[in-house]
Amino acid sequence: MEQEQHLQLDTPSQxxxxxxxxxIWALIALLAFVELGWxxxxxxxxxxxxxxxxxxxxxxxxxxxxxxKAGDVKAIPEALLFLACLEDNRFIALSRTCTHLGCxxxxxxxxxxxxxxxxxxxxxxxxxxxxxxxxxxxxFYPVRIExxxxxxxxxxxxxxESFDASQTTTV
Amino acid sequence: xxxKIRPHHSPIRGxxxxxxxxxxxxxxxxxxxxxxxxxxxxxxxxxxxxxxVLQLLSYSSDSTEAYQSIIDMYAAPSLAGFIRNVHHWxxxxxxxxxxxxxxxxxxxxxxxxxxxxxxxxxxTLLVLVLGANFTGYLLPWDQLAFWAVTIFTNMVGYVPxxxxxxxxxxxxxxxxxxATLENFFAIHVGLIPPFIVVLLVYHFWLIRxxxxxxxxxxxGQRPVMVAAVxxxxxxxxxxxxxxxxxxxxxxxxxxxxxxxIANPGASPNPAKAAWxxxxxQELLLHLHPTFAIFIVPLLMFLLLASxxxxxxxxxxxxxxxxxxxxxxxxxxxxxxxxxxxxxxxVVDELAFKNSGAPxxxxxxxSRGMVPLLILVIALGLVYRLLxxxxxxxSQSLMAVVLLCAGMVCGLTVIGIWFRGPGMMLGFSF
Numbered sequence: 001m002e003q004e005q006h007l008q009l010d011t012p013s014q015x016x017x018x019x020x021x022x023x024i025w026a027l028i029a030l031l032a033f034v035e036l037g038w039x040x041x042x043x044x045x046x047x048x049x050x051x052x053x054x055x056x057x058x059x060x061x062x063x064x065x066x067x068x069k070a071g072d073v074k075a076i077p078e079a080l081l082f083l084a085c086l087e088d089n090r091f092i093a094l095s096r097t098c099t100h101l102g103c104x105x106x107x108x109x110x111x112x113x114x115x116x117x118x119x120x121x122x123x124x125x126x127x128x129x130x131x132x133x134x135x136x137x138x139x140f141y142p143v144r145i146e147x148x149x150x151x152x153x154x155x156x157x158x159x160x161e162s163f164d165a166s167q168t169t170t171v
Numbered sequence: 172x173x174x175k176i177r178p179h180h181s182p183i184r185g186x187x188x189x190x191x192x193x194x195x196x197x198x199x200x201x202x203x204x205x206x207x208x209x210x211x212x213x214x215x216x217x218x219x220x221x222x223x224v225l226q227l228l229s230y231s232s233d234s235t236e237a238y239q240s241i242i243d244m245y246a247a248p249s250l251a252g253f254i255r256n257v258h259h260w261x262x263x264x265x266x267x268x269x270x271x272x273x274x275x276x277x278x279x280x281x282x283x284x285x286x287x288x289x290x291x292x293x294x295t296l297l298v299l300v301l302g303a304n305f306t307g308y309l310l311p312w313d314q315l316a317f318w319a320v321t322i323f324t325n326m327v328g329y330v331p332x333x334x335x336x337x338x339x340x341x342x343x344x345x346x347x348x349x350a351t352l353e354n355f356f357a358i359h360v361g362l363i364p365p366f367i368v369v370l371l372v373y374h375f376w377l378i379r380x381x382x383x384x385x386x387x388x389x390x391g392q393r394p395v396m397v398a399a400v401x402x403x404x405x406x407x408x409x410x411x412x413x414x415x416x417x418x419x420x421x422x423x424x425x426x427x428x429x430x431x432i433a434n435p436g437a438s439p440n441p442a443k444a445a446w447x448x449x450x451x452q453e454l455l456l457h458l459h460p461t462f463a464i465f466i467v468p469l470l471m472f473l474l475l476a477s478x479x480x481x482x483x484x485x486x487x488x489x490x491x492x493x494x495x496x497x498x499x500x501x502x503x504x505x506x507x508x509x510x511x512x513x514x515x516x517v518v519d520e521l522a523f524k525n526s527g528a529p530x531x532x533x534x535x536x537s538r539g540m541v542p543l544l545i546l547v548i549a550l551g552l553v554y555r556l557l558x559x560x561x562x563x564x565s566q567s568l569m570a571v572v573l574l575c576a577g578m579v580c581g582l583t584v585i586g587i588w589f590r591g592p593g594m595m596l597g598f599s600f
Contacts, residue, residue, distance in 0.1 A: 040362070044340050047350060077436055080346075096436075097346065101455070102325035103318070103438040117440040118322070119456065119594050133456060135534070157345060 062150040065171055073107045073125060079154045081141060082107060084125045090168035093152045094127045095139040128163045136161065143169040187404060190375060197395040199384035200403050204279060207410035208272035214411040215265040222258040232356035234349035237312040238432045259427030261418055262304050266447050269300050280486035281385035282479040289377040290479045292370050299367050301447060306359035308445050309352060317433035318442040321347045326451065329460035387489030440592045449586030450579050456594060457519050459539040471575055483564040493566045504570040508577020516585055520596055550574060
């Protein structure tokens with residue numbers, strides 16, 4: 001009889017208290033993982049803001065208004081962007097980065113469009129998609145015109161889903 | 172006080188018996204059961220740790236110096252270039268060996284209920300290996316690295332909801348730049364390796380706990396046992412040292428690739444992701460980005476991870492592909508998957524993508540839901556067909572899994588070797 005009781009205690013089903021403790025341990029381990037993930041992502045974010053601040057609000061001079069005529073597209077390699085003068089003499093500053101997978105675009109003067117060397121996406125002068133695989137228009141930068149001098153805020157690239165006139169600037 | 176040294180308990184032997192039991196089942200040590208793939212992966216990991224630590228002495232992770240530090244590695248009296256070669260080739264080989272190891276475990280029926288946890292750990296390890304490879308890819312800071320990482324971080328940006336945030340977090344800024352290099356260096360040398368070590372130890376321990384490698388069902392007789400030392404250990408040493416010898420020889424003859432220094436102003440044409448992500452990049456040329464980058468890979472990974480949890484999915488243990496006609500089923504499914512992917516790519520390229528006809532449906536439907544549904548229905552029909560031909564459920568599911576694996580393989584091959592400038596179809600050897 002005594003032996004039987006002993007056997008019962010040794011059965012594989014653990015006492016409830018121990019199961020509970022094990023679960024608490026697992027929960028603590030899980031929490032530690034979540035914390036580690038949160039910690040690393042917050043450190044990464046801190047670094048990102050440091051880099052962003054270093055660049056600050058940075059303006060690049062893109063030349064005088066008079067030097068552009070309607071339809072001109074000028075590459076500004078030091079800021080990795082293009083300044084386009086649209087048909088109605090409004091200016092738009094376009095990121096040089098293809099919205100498909102980030103390759104560097106070039107302006108095809110003969111065909112009047114931006115062409116991506118990687119996957120063949122094309123964009124018109126205002127950065128709107130002509131042929132996919134790209135789905136989104138090119139990112140743009142705010143442009144300011146002060147006394148006929150065109151200045152581009154290169155620290156502030158903006159995503160957009162479609163083109164409208166508010167993205168452009170005129171004299 | 173005297174210390175007794177027992178001759179049979181040398182430290183090395185003691186360590187070996189932490190990994191292995193004294194006696195192992197004779198049939199589990201035959202080479203054609205495992206091809207030593209798990210052991211090869213472990214060997215490669217050790218080589219990677221050693222060469223990685225050595226490279227810390229010659230590499231600089233500052234974006235202004237990184238490229239030059241690689242060039243300097245190949246300067247005359249230094250062995251650093253050779254060590255970089257070993258590290259590069261071992262890392263690439265590890266991706267291949269890990270994938271083969273995963274297929275081996277599934278096809279020999281080892282992914283059963285008793286090894287569920289170890290299967291999940293193995294899947295996690297595969298993700299970590301890919302992460303380690305991908306973060307290491309950027310470190311040379313050459314054109315190849317720069318644009319491959321640009322393309323991949325942009326691919327991550329298509330993940331719904333958090334994609335853009337995750338990819339900016341990885342890059343450390345809006346575009347790939349000095350911050351990206353610092354991030355990737357820290358992740359590559361500091362974050363991923365410890366996780367791999369911990370999971371590897373757990374992985375090994377769970378194998379021993381499940382009674383070693385998978386073996387065929389009990390035939391009533393007691394299995395033949397052999398001593399782990401020397402029989403098993405000698406075989407492991409042969410595979411490990413043989414692999415190391417081939418790796419060192421190859422690295423002495425073939426340099427790891429290094430192109431021009433990274434130039435954010437000009438992408439090479441074509442710009443490709445790392446080879447193990449070329450299947451994804453190929454898919455991206457055909458499907459809506461959300462599907463190509465997120466939904467399809469996620470579904471495939473979930474199917475893979477859930478294999479030991481599906482009832483009746485376990486293949487006959489200890490045999491390849493369930494035995495009998497299973498091997499033929501496996502080979503035909505895999506080749507059909509590869510060929511099917513190639514045909515689909517060519518048909519899409521010729522008939523639909525460049526036809527110029529306006530799309531009938533929104534891209535989300537025509538290049539997302541519709542192809543996905545067709546694929547799922549086709550795979551379901553394959554399963555039904557095999558079941559009606561009296562194939563057991565496990566082999567029918569194996570055919571579906573290997574069809575998917577074949578398609579992934581086919582897309583990867585097309586992406587690597589059949590995409591030329593402008594990502595046009597053609598030879599690019």
